[in-house]
Amino acid sequence: MASPIRILTAVPICDGHDSAINTINLEFIRHGIEVVYLGFHRYAGDIVRAAIQEDVAAIGISSYNGGHVEFFAEVVRQLKRRGASDIAVFGGGGGTITHDDASLMKGKGVDEIFFAGTSLTDMVDYVKKHYGKRRKSRAKLKPDLLLARKLTQLEDAAGKRSPRAKHQTSSIKHRTSKVIGITGPGGAGKTTLIDELVLRFLTQDRHSRIGILSHDPSVIGEGALLGDRATMINSQDDRVFMRSMATRGQAGGLSPATESCLNLLAHSGFDYVIIETVGTGQEALPFRRQLVDQTILVMNPDYGARLQLQKIVMLDVADIVVVNKTDLERAKAALLEIEQRLTQNKRKQQIVATVAKRHRDAGVDELYDLITQDGAGARPPRRERK
Amino acid sequence: MARARGRRAESESESEDTMSKLGQVVEAVEKHGRFVVDQVKRARSDEKFGRELAERWNKIKAETPITRAPTGLPLPRLALPEIDEPGEIARYLFGDGLPGEFPFLNGAYREMYLEPLQNIDQGSHGNKRSTSTNGAKLQKNGARPQEEPTRLFSGLMLAEDTNRRFHFLSAHQRSKRLSTAFDGLTLYGIDSDAEGVFGKIGEGGVAVDTVEDMVRLYDGFDLGSPEFSASMTISGPAPIIMAMYIAAAKRRFGSGIVPKLRGTIQSDIFKEVQAQNETIFPIEASLRFLCDMIEWTAANMPRWYPVSISGYHIGEAGSTPVQQAAYTLSNGFAYVELLAARGIPVDQFGPRLSFFLDCGLDVEYIALARVSRKIWAIGMRDVFSAGPRAQMFKLHTQTSGRSLIAAEFKNNLTRTAAELMLAYMNGTNSCHSNSADEPFTTPSEEWIRLAAHGQAILLEESGIFKHTMNMLSGSPGMKAVERAVEKAILDEFREIESLGGVLAAVENRYQRSQIQSAAHRYEEQIYDGTRPIVGLTRYRNGSDEMPEIELARTPRSKQRLQIERLTKFKKKNADKANRALDNLAQVVDRGENSFPALLEAVEVCSLGQITGRLQEVVGRFRPMV
Numbered sequence A: 001m002a003s004p005i006r007i008l009t010a011v012p013i014c015d016g017h018d019s020a021i022n023t024i025n026l027e028f029i030r031h032g033i034e035v036v037y038l039g040f041h042r043y044a045g046d047i048v049r050a051a052i053q054e055d056v057a058a059i060g061i062s063s064y065n066g067g068h069v070e071f072f073a074e075v076v077r078q079l080k081r082r083g084a085s086d087i088a089v090f091g092g093g094g095g096t097i098t099h100d101d102a103s104l105m106k107g108k109g110v111d112e113i114f115f116a117g118t119s120l121t122d123m124v125d126y127v128k129k130h131y132g133k134r135r136k137s138r139a140k141l142k143p144d145l146l147l148a149r150k151l152t153q154l155e156d157a158a159g160k161r162s163p164r165a166k167h168q169t170s171s172i173k174h175r176t177s178k179v180i181g182i183t184g185p186g187g188a189g190k191t192t193l194i195d196e197l198v199l200r201f202l203t204q205d206r207h208s209r210i211g212i213l214s215h216d217p218s219v220i221g222e223g224a225l226l227g228d229r230a231t232m233i234n235s236q237d238d239r240v241f242m243r244s245m246a247t248r249g250q251a252g253g254l255s256p257a258t259e260s261c262l263n264l265l266a267h268s269g270f271d272y273v274i275i276e277t278v279g280t281g282q283e284a285l286p287f288r289r290q291l292v293d294q295t296i297l298v299m300n301p302d303y304g305a306r307l308q309l310q311k312i313v314m315l316d317v318a319d320i321v322v323v324n325k326t327d328l329e330r331a332k333a334a335l336l337e338i339e340q341r342l343t344q345n346k347r348k349q350q351i352v353a354t355v356a357k358r359h360r361d362a363g364v365d366e367l368y369d370l371i372t373q374d375g376a377g378a379r380p381p382r383r384e385r386k
Numbered sequence B: 001m002a003r004a005r006g007r008r009a010e011s012e013s014e015s016e017d018t019m020s021k022l023g024q025v026v027e028a029v030e031k032h033g034r035f036v037v038d039q040v041k042r043a044r045s046d047e048k049f050g051r052e053l054a055e056r057w058n059k060i061k062a063e064t065p066i067t068r069a070p071t072g073l074p075l076p077r078l079a080l081p082e083i084d085e086p087g088e089i090a091r092y093l094f095g096d097g098l099p100g101e102f103p104f105l106n107g108a109y110r111e112m113y114l115e116p117l118q119n120i121d122q123g124s125h126g127n128k129r130s131t132s133t134n135g136a137k138l139q140k141n142g143a144r145p146q147e148e149p150t151r152l153f154s155g156l157m158l159a160e161d162t163n164r165r166f167h168f169l170s171a172h173q174r175s176k177r178l179s180t181a182f183d184g185l186t187l188y189g190i191d192s193d194a195e196g197v198f199g200k201i202g203e204g205g206v207a208v209d210t211v212e213d214m215v216r217l218y219d220g221f222d223l224g225s226p227e228f229s230a231s232m233t234i235s236g237p238a239p240i241i242m243a244m245y246i247a248a249a250k251r252r253f254g255s256g257i258v259p260k261l262r263g264t265i266q267s268d269i270f271k272e273v274q275a276q277n278e279t280i281f282p283i284e285a286s287l288r289f290l291c292d293m294i295e296w297t298a299a300n301m302p303r304w305y306p307v308s309i310s311g312y313h314i315g316e317a318g319s320t321p322v323q324q325a326a327y328t329l330s331n332g333f334a335y336v337e338l339l340a341a342r343g344i345p346v347d348q349f350g351p352r353l354s355f356f357l358d359c360g361l362d363v364e365y366i367a368l369a370r371v372s373r374k375i376w377a378i379g380m381r382d383v384f385s386a387g388p389r390a391q392m393f394k395l396h397t398q399t400s401g402r403s404l405i406a407a408e409f410k411n412n413l414t415r416t417a418a419e420l421m422l423a424y425m426n427g428t429n430s431c432h433s434n435s436a437d438e439p440f441t442t443p444s445e446e447w448i449r450l451a452a453h454g455q456a457i458l459l460e461e462s463g464i465f466k467h468t469m470n471m472l473s474g475s476p477g478m479k480a481v482e483r484a485v486e487k488a489i490l491d492e493f494r495e496i497e498s499l500g501g502v503l504a505a506v507e508n509r510y511q512r513s514q515i516q517s518a519a520h521r522y523e524e525q526i527y528d529g530t531r532p533i534v535g536l537t538r539y540r541n542g543s544d545e546m547p548e549i550e551l552a553r554t555p556r557s558k559q560r561l562q563i564e565r566l567t568k569f570k571k572k573n574a575d576k577a578n579r580a581l582d583n584l585a586q587v588v589d590r591g592e593n594s595f596p597a598l599l600e601a602v603e604v605c606s607l608g609q610i611t612g613r614l615q616e617v618v619g620r621f622r623p624m625v
């Protein structure tokens, strides 16, 4: 089966007109397209970095607040500079982009501009027609691009393998990064928590590099909206390599290509690789043994009755249990109940209370210390890198 | 952060401990409905009560002055239904209320767009309008000031360019009612010299970096005059911009000017998170800065509206009209709860809240604002114990920008005219009419003039609104829409309540996801024929030529000039700026009211310097998509 088309969409800096792109995103995913959505108010540099890491076929930009000629051109220019000019650029902005502007923009390397009054069907057809073909992998690629391309190949290959095919486990032992697995139910705040950890990784060690593998569910017809990046304000950084993966029909919170992609990332010189599952159910055990070095379960205090806790299998396995959103009324009770539940296990499990949405949250600091001071995994010793 | 739980018991509702304020509003509105039905019954069964009502009714009618149309046709200044049965009189007086009376269904004020009284006698001779231009003086009997409702949103290029536009627009008006659009950088609290934003300077609004820009922006206007008011459409960095406005006014007129300043600043954080996407600090911090500002202005600027609770952006982002009204009202009640929790008396800040709704072509708009006014009044009176002035839903309306389309764009004139009719039928207190070139650009003078004249034609030229209040109120169709809309709004309230109140629903993306699916449905309906669009999906002329449109694009030279000015300002104030920023950061860290420190900071710091420092202290907004 052919892999889905992947594109990235965004709205330029100082522009919050996202209604058009939200509608278009919905329409694209309904037609089997995987959309990495970067959100509104985005710098050209952030768009280009994300497009490269996500190895999308094209970038769709929706611009309304003017300055589009410069902005689109800047995106094209930066793609070229980073050796990624095979990533196409297209977009629209209703009536604010005139026909004259559009010709100018095409002259500067933009593929297509969709004017006001274009039907949603026309846009879907265009994307399918022009961005469906696989690009040739080229010989000399810059590092991020090379890594991104390899991940795409792994994803494509996993799509072709039968689901029963054997996992690749050989290289788990020799990896060079510490791998942290983060899972938990939807709405617990995993993405926010990861982004807050990244902020600490980046500021506390001025050389560290972070890899992130984030998962979102595919929906009917195989498309997916991969929106985690949009909310990860601290992870838009050249020292962070993030890849968004759709589950592409696999249950359990990960994608058929997760393991191979993780292995590659864990050998690519990152200090930490963080892997985030989609929101999981009670019985989920998303990480196979040894897949990750440290497992973190993130929970929302509003999990319902105490009885529910007994059913959450990850509570037996997780190294650290984070109770996030502890500003909620139920937090105190939840912390007590979870603590009791963990003592049954008689293992050295840690419990941390966080409010990840809060700036400089002490709970997140504590979690960061637990992660960085734990000896497990292959975290390279601190060193000066050029 | 106060969650939407009712912790301060003040109404007699038996469920006050478990129910959020929004839940109590639902109950209060339903209770009011039952109250009206009871009054109707009582009027029919209790003879004395019925007689009293009938007498009151006849007195109102008898005291209503008769006005004359230019043709000589006599008409009552207030039209009332032809009823003489006490039950129906009760239903009208308690259920709808006279214009200016609870629950304000027919209008926040008694006279709205009527020609001033002194003109009446001359009415039959026509055009004596000029005798009545003595502006904002209060009319007899507490009717509202005579100001024309026209208030056109404008902003382009640099401060002096927008200033010129302001003078151009207000030259035609008795009162000077300015409405300011800021460029994207300003809306996001970013300086013009920031990296990667050059092309955006002065686009879609005016570039404002410093208090010096603010001085230029309103140059030549008497900011303290009772006939002047300024509106500023900005929310994320609103407290900083407010402080700049005050500082600019002080520079020009001395510090005595502050209590005289009249105007509105949008500052609506909830709707930013739900629809407009210009939040720059985390929600909690944003709400705190907002409340700091309101606390200060409510005490020091009695004539200022420090928040305009806005549904316009929700509607334009693609919500249904009912969602728009429901989210706007519930956001409003959430602000009231926050401010009350600070211990500010509801009758101090309540009258300083104002509202802003969209008006499009969907049938709900026949009564959307009317119903909103009623729900607000009941909620404020019965749940928050507010007095009459704080019960009034004072409304600015803008016709729908999204209903205006590029194909055969001159049809937009008709669309806007129809929307203006609806807006006035709903008794809006001020109004922006969009220009026909809306889909393409900040309007050119040609089209903005036509947009302004559209309002004047309806209000001044035509006899529809100037002779008689209630001219078009209360038709059976309008009543049917009112009932359906009211029920649907209450259903939305219940949904939000079940999610834990406004703030919890916002944090869980509830309103955003509802708006997004409505927007998607809207676009689908355009192309599946459910929503015909003339010139696009119906009666299309076949040519897709772009019309000749005069575009307002900011020349590079002006963009460079803005950066030069900013650089000079920063250089001049470098030392002082650091001290002011340190002080601001400390005040914020200590949890004190931040507004006085902002007032000091804007004297020597740019917008971007201030937002940058504040973000270090409280963090940046994590976008919701």
Ligand code: B12
Residues within 6 Å of the ligand: A009, A014, A015, A016, A017, A018, A019, A020, A021, A023, A024, A060, A061, A062, A063, A064, A065, A066, A090, A091, A092, A093, A094, A095, A096, A114, A115, A116, A117, A118, A119, A120, A123, B155, B181, B182, B183, B184, B187, B203, B204, B205, B233, B275, B276, B277, B278, B312, B313, B316, B317, B400, B401, B402, B403, B404, B405, B437, B438, B439, B440, B441, B442, B443, B523, B552
């Ligand atoms: C809706 C709207 C808003 C809403 C936005 C809500 C939201 N969350 O999106 C609100 C009310 C909040 C708003 C605010 C502002 N707005 Co506004 N807004 C509009 C409006 C009315 C419609 C735009 C729209 O979404 N249309 C619906 C979409 C689905 O249709 P479309 O635009 O025709 O686009 C079609 C194609 O172009 C294509 N398309 C679009 N993008 C893309 C991308 C891709 C990848 C593809 C394939 C296709 C595609 O798809 C569509 C379907 O056919 C336009 C005017 C107009 N009538 O167009 C002004 C307009 C864009 N806004 C404008 C301005 C100035 C602003 C403000 C800056 C005003 C201010 N100073 O405060 C603010 C800034 C807001 C912000 N955060 O940045 C100006 C821009 C002027 C300019 N560039 O010169 C306009 C043109 C109005 C005007 N004439 O002044 N706005």
